[in-house]
Amino acid sequence: SADPWRLLFSTRTHGESWATFFKSLLAQGPTLIVVQDPEGATFGFYASQSWECKSTFYGDQNCFLFMLRPEIVKFEPTGYNANYQYLNSGQTTLPNGLVSSCFHQRNLTRYTLYLLTIGRIP
16 A cells, blocks of 8 residues: 655745755655645646755656646646756755756746745645
8 A cells, every 4th residue: 555645844834944845855755745826826746756955857757747726737747858856955056946847838937936936835
């Protein structure tokens, strides 16, 4: 049987610390990140591989972005590149932080930006 779901991070429980969020992701196996923005849009990212702190992209075609509100949509990788997951800290150049995907779909710009800045994680 599959392992039960475990909550790794919530702003309600853990506050809004990037460092705490960062540490909670490391080496946890596949993860589901769900974000709700101030306007009520709910979206997220499924990471098929454990998050690692490194200066290169990783992940695979099993990663995907999704939106739950205002409508339910799953955004599959386009195959344009292999930039699926990225988690890093303390860099003097970009990218620095969490990058969930580079699917290059015009209608995801707003949502990708929110994932890059983390926003509020429910």
